[in-house]
Amino acid sequence: xxxxxxxxxxxxxxxxxxxxxxxxxxxxxxxxxxxxxxxxxxxxxxxxxxxxxxxxxxxxxxxxxxxxxxxxxxxxxxxxxxxxxxxxxxxxxxxxxxxxxxxxxxxxxxxxxxxxxxxxxxxxxxxxxxxxxxxxxxxxxxxxxxxxxxxxxxxxxxxxxxxxxxxxxxxxxxxxxxxxxxxxxxxxxxxxxxxxxxxxxxxxxxxxxxxxxxxxxxxxxxxxxxxxxxxxxxxxxxxxxxxxxxxxxxxxxxxxxxxxxxxxxxxxxxxxxxxxxxxxxxxxxxxxxxxxxxxxxxxxxxxxxxxxxxxxxxxxxxxxxxxxxxxxxxxxxxxxxxxxxxxxxxxxxxxxxxxxxxxxxxxxxxxxxxxxxxxxxxxxxxxxxxxxxxxxxxxxxxxxxxxxxxxxxxxxxxxxxxxxxxxxxxxxx
Amino acid sequence: xxxxxxxxxxxxxxxxxxxxxxxxxxxxxxxxxxxxxxxxxxxxxxxxxxxxxxxxxxxxxxxxxxxxxxxxxxxxxxxxxxxxxxxxxxxxxxxxxxxxxxxxxxxxxxxxxxxxxxxxxxxxxxxxxxxxxxxxxxxxxxxxxxxxxxxxxxxxxxxxxxxxxxxxxxxxxxxxxxxxxxxxxxxxxxxxxxxxxxxxxxxxxxxxxxxxxxxxxxxxxxxxxxxxxxxxxxxxxxxxxxxxxxxxxxxxxxxxxxxxxxxxxxxxxxxxxxxxxxxxxxxxxxxxxxxxxxxxxxxxxxxxxxxxxxxxxxxxxxxxxxxxxxxxxxxxxxxxxxxxxxxxxxxxxxxxxxxxxxxxxxxxxxxxxxxxxxxxxxxxxxxxxxxxxxxxxxxxxxxxxxxxxxxxxxxxxxxxxxxxxxxxxxxxxxxxxxxxxxxxxxxxxxxxxxxxxxxxxxxxxxxxxxxxxxxxxxxxxxxxxxxxxxxxxxxxxx
Numbered sequence: 001x002x003x004x005x006x007x008x009x010x011x012x013x014x015x016x017x018x019x020x021x022x023x024x025x026x027x028x029x030x031x032x033x034x035x036x037x038x039x040x041x042x043x044x045x046x047x048x049x050x051x052x053x054x055x056x057x058x059x060x061x062x063x064x065x066x067x068x069x070x071x072x073x074x075x076x077x078x079x080x081x082x083x084x085x086x087x088x089x090x091x092x093x094x095x096x097x098x099x100x101x102x103x104x105x106x107x108x109x110x111x112x113x114x115x116x117x118x119x120x121x122x123x124x125x126x127x128x129x130x131x132x133x134x135x136x137x138x139x140x141x142x143x144x145x146x147x148x149x150x151x152x153x154x155x156x157x158x159x160x161x162x163x164x165x166x167x168x169x170x171x172x173x174x175x176x177x178x179x180x181x182x183x184x185x186x187x188x189x190x191x192x193x194x195x196x197x198x199x200x201x202x203x204x205x206x207x208x209x210x211x212x213x214x215x216x217x218x219x220x221x222x223x224x225x226x227x228x229x230x231x232x233x234x235x236x237x238x239x240x241x242x243x244x245x246x247x248x249x250x251x252x253x254x255x256x257x258x259x260x261x262x263x264x265x266x267x268x269x270x271x272x273x274x275x276x277x278x279x280x281x282x283x284x285x286x287x288x289x290x291x292x293x294x295x296x297x298x299x300x301x302x303x304x305x306x307x308x309x310x311x312x313x314x315x316x317x318x319x320x321x322x323x324x325x326x327x328x329x330x331x332x333x334x335x336x337x338x339x340x341x342x343x344x345x346x347x348x349x350x351x352x353x354x355x356x357x358x359x360x361x362x363x364x365x366x367x368x369x370x371x372x373x374x375x376x377x378x379x380x381x382x383x384x385x386x387x388x389x390x391x392x393x394x395x396x397x398x399x400x401x402x403x404x405x406x407x408x409x410x411x412x413x414x415x416x417x418x419x420x421x422x423x424x425x426x427x428x429x
Numbered sequence: 430x431x432x433x434x435x436x437x438x439x440x441x442x443x444x445x446x447x448x449x450x451x452x453x454x455x456x457x458x459x460x461x462x463x464x465x466x467x468x469x470x471x472x473x474x475x476x477x478x479x480x481x482x483x484x485x486x487x488x489x490x491x492x493x494x495x496x497x498x499x500x501x502x503x504x505x506x507x508x509x510x511x512x513x514x515x516x517x518x519x520x521x522x523x524x525x526x527x528x529x530x531x532x533x534x535x536x537x538x539x540x541x542x543x544x545x546x547x548x549x550x551x552x553x554x555x556x557x558x559x560x561x562x563x564x565x566x567x568x569x570x571x572x573x574x575x576x577x578x579x580x581x582x583x584x585x586x587x588x589x590x591x592x593x594x595x596x597x598x599x600x601x602x603x604x605x606x607x608x609x610x611x612x613x614x615x616x617x618x619x620x621x622x623x624x625x626x627x628x629x630x631x632x633x634x635x636x637x638x639x640x641x642x643x644x645x646x647x648x649x650x651x652x653x654x655x656x657x658x659x660x661x662x663x664x665x666x667x668x669x670x671x672x673x674x675x676x677x678x679x680x681x682x683x684x685x686x687x688x689x690x691x692x693x694x695x696x697x698x699x700x701x702x703x704x705x706x707x708x709x710x711x712x713x714x715x716x717x718x719x720x721x722x723x724x725x726x727x728x729x730x731x732x733x734x735x736x737x738x739x740x741x742x743x744x745x746x747x748x749x750x751x752x753x754x755x756x757x758x759x760x761x762x763x764x765x766x767x768x769x770x771x772x773x774x775x776x777x778x779x780x781x782x783x784x785x786x787x788x789x790x791x792x793x794x795x796x797x798x799x800x801x802x803x804x805x806x807x808x809x810x811x812x813x814x815x816x817x818x819x820x821x822x823x824x825x826x827x828x829x830x831x832x833x834x835x836x837x838x839x840x841x842x843x844x845x846x847x848x849x850x851x852x853x854x855x856x857x858x859x860x861x862x863x864x865x866x867x868x869x870x871x872x873x874x875x876x877x878x879x880x881x882x883x884x885x886x887x888x889x890x891x892x893x894x895x896x897x898x899x900x901x902x903x904x905x906x907x908x909x910x911x912x913x914x915x916x917x918x919x920x921x922x923x
Contacts, residue, residue: 002768071528259709284899295916314708
């Protein structure tokens, strides 16, 4: 059997050492009536057969080329340097546990300390945590931080927050009796105003104005941000938002049908104790050598149990490592370059698409970065036509927003070369 | 060995990557966007060349212990070999390059994998349906409690309490509290098992569920599980299974048959997806029929020979994360289950139990065993017998690190003083178990002969014991404005 190590002789020797004659003697505490005669699953397969079966499933999926993928909505094709997989496929990283024993876990601890610093720098905030599951849970946990911090019971969501993030926020809030309201005006019961910059449709919002408005009523401002965009647009720290949360998939992670990706949270200094999940800090040993440790654990579930700031135990460390490698590899200039290329291509594409008969920008007065909403004559027909040319066209957002009938959002990044834009436009002509 | 931070190695003129130009005639953000929307200062990311970056991470990797290189007997964490075939499967472009918003007819292979994984997990734990959405074990616990809450509310019952044994993992009470429940602790009896008398005294119409791990965190099977289920159900409460210890009995028995209504599983424990130094994991939740209507959306359904994502579930608790879960981890777990089959999974659990009992036997007499055996897949020893020499569980752990073993879980469960919780798993050979027992023996001898050297362990690792108390103190000083060094991140010296 694959992956098992004991020979029949080993098993016999161990049973003999224990002074028992069979495994049943070790399972005596399990009531007879509960014992299973056999697990109803097919018998195991060789690696050859296993991989053939798994590959046949992979082959039943239709893969669109990077350069011909124009669908975003929170998950984007981007250039992933080979360095990322080269690092995350090191078993010393991927097959370690949460770094409970710091002396034997300095690799993970230092890498995640660097991640915390990278995210803090990118968002312009004081401190970031060691990672979250995804953008949705990061936003929801940020809202819970605001609820605890202000003692208030209402979260106001302004504008087009990713609809799945909103759903997760509602699921987090419901059990605890927190009200989630979509609207524009916070009031004196509002714990936090949540907005996305750029929003789900790709449009830029008045983040500074929303932040100021939240603060004027004693609420916190939570900015859900796109990490690549922060190479260009003002980060939450610059306009005074209290918490930044977001999805880090674009930082070196493949779409992978939606996961695993990585969420991040950064906040102002005075909210650090409300942060969910793991935090890593620097420390020294008795010889004065610097090392890194899990710290402020008194907030966490294994110490505080029902009074913990969150229940997070396993987070998304390896994905945070991927994001760290990506950000370190790209540097500020590299991130700025891909953000600018994406921006220019999206604007070039928007201009050409809006010139097609019957097509028009859905919000012509609004600014965007690399994703934009456009109203088209027949959304499903457009997408089918593109798929026939092996192009994954824009995302039909009507599915979530009744008022956006016929609106598709198209995303461009550095992987959609100029020729790919031509192919897209030609396919529609 | 130490390694400077990437930030400390950064050089202003290091060669960055070569990246494509836009190749389109279009204005840039500086030309189009109003100034107030633009970033004033570029982010302070490090600047390093690729060769330097690769060496940096290789050196960091060499500072980690991992299951690929060391025995990792971390109790309750099921650190077993991560098959490399799983990694190859998850890296197939037919999986990695799928966009989550592709049309269903273009992702039938992915949906089929999810469907088959769900079926397999249903068979292993004995439930009717499984959601694959939760991203981690604790996330799964919370998801299950939200479903139980929704179930009671749908019947017009406002049950506000959740019972949690004193030996439970900390995520249990935390997950219950985050679902809005009041947590009530149930005591263990002297044999380490849940006290039926105490349980009965805490049950009431206010109780929504009892959260239980079986075998419990002491590695002991709850013999009276059927009685527990009966008295819990008699009050209208539900029984929740924490799957941390599922590796003990695949193919031997099933939580569903024991009476559990909701069951979470850690794919990163039992089903060999790598732990990643702290995730990503996956925490699917299985439920019995009563809870099926409350499963998160979407579920995968079979309709007219096609697989569909079902979003129209009016009683659902909604989404617990974006998209459909940590799909890449689902691929790995599925690959493992196919390779192992029913026969292989059963043997894996049998070997896990055998290995734990064997190792327990080998260290009995060296460390205290607070509870009588046999154990299941793990056991809890106590270093209390070394206390007269001033040696604590922590010292034993550090002594093991020095001998090239990762340390067991220590100081957990809380009900055992100086606890040392050992879970060998089925993928460790008898030779490894013998070597571990020999190391414990050496440490116990060292405790006798030169306890002070054990206090200084580990030697020879990248760092010695770190002063965590000083770290916490420095963070306090920073948070109170008495220091500029945040400790929680690197900051350029002023």
